[in-house]
Amino acid sequence: MRRDYGGLIAYSRISLRVFATRTTHILGFSESYLHTQFRLLCITSDSSPTTTHDFSPLLRQCIDGRSISGIKSIQAQMLKSGFPIQLSGSKLVDASLKCGEINYARHLFDGMPERHIVTWNSLIAYLIRHRRNKESVEMYRLMITNNVLPDEYTLSSVFKAFSDLGLEKEAQRSHGLAVVLGLEVSNAFVGSALVDCYVKFGKTREAKLVLERVEEKDVVLITALIVGYSQNGEDAEAVKAFQSMMVEEENVQPNEYTYASVLISCGNLKDLGNGKLIHGLTVKSGFESALASQTSLLTMYLRCGLVDDSLRVFKCIKHPNQVTWTSFISGLVQNGREEMALAGFRKMMRDSTKPNSFTLSSALRGCSNLAMLEEGRQIHGVMTKYGFDRDKFAGSGLIDLYGKCGCSEMARSVFDTLYEVDVISFNTIMYSYAQNGFGREAIDLFEEMMNLGLQPNDVTVLSVLLACNNSGLVEEGCGFLDLFRKGTMVLTNDHYACMVDMLGRAGRLEEAEMLIREVVKPDLVLWRTLLSACKIHRNVEMAEMIKRKILEIAPGDEGTLILMSNLYATTGKWNRVVEMKSEMKEMKLKKNPAMSWVEVDKETHTFMAGDLLSHSNSEQILETLGELIKMARDLGYVEDKSCVFQDMEESAKERSLHQHSEKLAIAFAVWRNVGGSIRILKNLRVCVDCHNWIKIVSRVIKREISCRDSKRFHHFRDGSCSCGDYW
DNA sequence: AACGTAAGAG
Incomplete structure (x- = not known):
């Protein structure tokens, strides 16, 4: 009998499917429609549906239309048809879950006297997919106690x-x-x-x-292991696992995720050879246009410092997603291409790709590197809009920005409103305070952090020591060093360098030297730090000893030769200065030109020491500068010629001092009548003469001037500086 | 009838 209707049943199923596809775009189809379909099903299959499978097209349609009422209606039909609940139950639970109706699925589940294992599996999998891990584990335990x-x-x-x-x-x-x-x-x-x-x-x-x-190993299995190595810092193992997969597993081919993960390891290793080789393999196997592989290629090139190659990869990406953009932006910032990174960030926002906390913190880091306060403030606005301003990851980017722009109070208020703090948020705010010379505040925070039971790390130690250093808290610094030495943490050369700097600048050169002798493998930076202390205290003898030490480690080190030549200049040994200069010339070394930047009306202006012509307003700048110098002199400013490291006439020395880049930048900002405080960014450290001059100018123009040099901040206000003349 | 793997941050 049934066989006679076979054709008709088949026909009805096809027509149902056709009908279903045609109506999938109509959400919330009516119940009467379902009844019609059901009747059609009954008629064509002789009496009633014989298996639950006959309901599949209808259920599919309910899922597509997210119609829980449809599912309920089918449930009623199933019950009427007398199907045992275990059989129909798993289908209904699955359909409910696919409609996102976990509560109804749970209701069905609870009402089932006997549950098929598929029902358990569906629910557990749903909970895991939706990151409801606790509930899924509870479900799993319940399953086991139910003897399933x-x-x-x-x-x-x-x-x-x-x-x-x-x-x-x-x-x-x-x-x-x-x-x-x-x-x-x-x-x-x-x-x-x-x-x-x-x-x-x-x-x-x-x-x-x-x-x-x-x-039988498959690509997913091997990829999982490669990812594991890569995420555990065992990058060489990751590359090895990939290689042995290529050689030993003939019937397993890598896919886009395999390439994606092994490329990240190549990037971490800066292994450009394998990176390029694998780039070739992605092309050969057709995964070159797969987004995951492309994103990792981009990251790999950026980690290897090949910005141009990464740009080439980026150009080929049709639809960069949030991760692609984030990788691109953070990689560019890491390579010192902040402007490009921020342009990328703006483009991303225009393309309405949502940023996440990683994206925002990378973009913020771009701003803080360049001290672009205005741009950073705009990003702060975006963060508030997306609700990330109190997130600890993105928030620490904000703290860093305000810290590096000299706005400690803003940094603190961001820190105070974070939803959650950890070691890194503490480190960031402590470091901000340290840079800005608020040593006490940083130390207070360190104590607060210890009271909260947070485990300090190497950055914490550095922040505390730097805080002491930048505030002239030498005794406190020595105390902390003793404390940290007794702890379990291994102190790094950076920590020692900070101490050497602190003791050295305080004139305790012998103690600083003893500290270096304590270090297992003293490096260039450590010796150079002591050398610059020798320069400050004009200790030629120790300096020459250090010079020999350094040239053993790093022959022809540029910084050393410059420091030595400056030391000879300050002690009037002009013939030695000439020697140093010719030695430098022989090695084709050139001093980094001194530069300053200032932001006026959201635009950054660059000034180079001694360069009076390249700015289009140089006439006005010189005029303003002249007035400022005159007013400063009236209040007692006298040029400090020990800052001039060239042997020249006294008047020429004065002229050269007047053309230091920060003076030009300040004159420009004054001429443009900048509202609020004037913020200067410098690539080198501030010299004593400029420091004196800016102190007086801050009083003359009744304006706060902040200057971020290569090491720290100086906040000049009403004739004095936040560093207390100790830097 | 259902299931697993990938890329980014301070």
Whole structure:
């Protein structure tokens, strides 16, 4: 009988499907429509649907239309047709979940006296997909106490929840279960989930053992291991795993994710050779236009410092997403291409790609590197709009920005409103205070941090020592050094360099030298720091000893020769200055030109020492500068000629001092009548003469002037500076 | 009937 209607049933199914596809765009189709379809189903299949599968087209349509009422109606029909609930239940639960109706799915689930394992699996998988890990693990435990053994589907999803929740022991127990059930070796899905889980616990060795036991390895399994190595900092292993996959696993081909992860490791290793080779492989295997591979290629080139190659890759990307943009922006900032990075950020916003906290903190870092306060403020606005201004990741970018723009109060207020603080937020605000010479505030925060039980790291130590250094708190600094030495942390050369600088500038040169002798492998920076202290205190003898030391480590070090030549100049040994200069010339070394930048009306203007012509308003600048110098002289400013490192006539020395880049920048800002405080950014350190002059000018023009030099901040106000003349 | 893998940050 049924066979006679076979053709008709087939026909009706096809017409149902056609009808379904035609109406998928109409959301919320009526219930009467469902009834009609159901009647059609009944008529054409003789009496009533014989399997639950007959409901599939209708359910599909409910899912496409997100119609939970449709599902309820089908549930009623199913009940009427007398299907056992275990059978129909899993279909209904699955459909409800696909409509996003977890509550209804749960309601169905709870009402089922006997549940098919598929029902359990669907619910567990849904909860994990929606990052409701706790609930999914509870569900998994409930399943086991209900004497339902997990299968390969359960196990392939539940490990993600274990690793996200840090449930290592429970993961191990379930791994044992997988071994007993034979699923570890026979099912690559379970194997991949295990590998992923172990690498997230940092156990790459365990992960590799699992991988080796899996009988039929696939690309996902191997990729999971490569990613694991890459994310655990074992980049060389990641590249090795990729290579052995290419050589030993003939029937496993890498896909876009495999390329994506191995390329990141090449980038971390700065292994351009393999990077380019693998770039070639992506082209050959057709994954060159896959977004994941492209994004990693971009990142790899940026980490290797090849900005032009990365731009070439970026140009080929048709639809960069949030991650692509973020990688691009942060990589450009890392390569000192802030302007381009910020242009990228603006383009991204125009393309209405939403930024996340990573994107925002990278863009902010671009601004703070260039002390672009206005641009940074605009990003702050964007952050408020997207609700990231109190996020600890993006927030620390903001703190850094305000710190590096000399606005400690803003930095503090951002810190105080963060939803959550950690070591890094503390480090950032402490470092901001340190740079701006607010040593006490930084130390208070350090104590607060210790009281909260946060574990300090190497940046914390550096921030505290720098805070002492920049505020002239030498005794406190020595105390902290002792404290940190007694702790478990290994002090780095950077920490010692900070101490050497502190002691050296305080004139305690012998103590500073003893500290260096304590260091296992003193580096160039450490010696050079002491050398510059010798320069300040005009200790030629020690300086010459250090010079010999440095030239052993780094023959022909530019900074050393410049420092020596300046030291000879300040002590009037002009013949030695000439020697140094010719030595430098022989090695084709040139001094970095001194530069200053100032932001006026959202535009940044650049000034170079001694360059009076390249600015289009040089006439007005010189006129203003002349007036400022005259007014400063009236209040007692006298040129300090010890800052001139060339042997020349006294009047020429004066002229050269008057043309220092920060003086030009300040004169320009005064001429343009900048509102509020004047903010200068410098590539070198401020000289004593400019420091004296700016102090007086800040009183003359009744304006705060802040100057960020290569090491720290100076806030000039009413005739004095926040550094207390100690820098 | 259902399941796993990828890329970015202070």
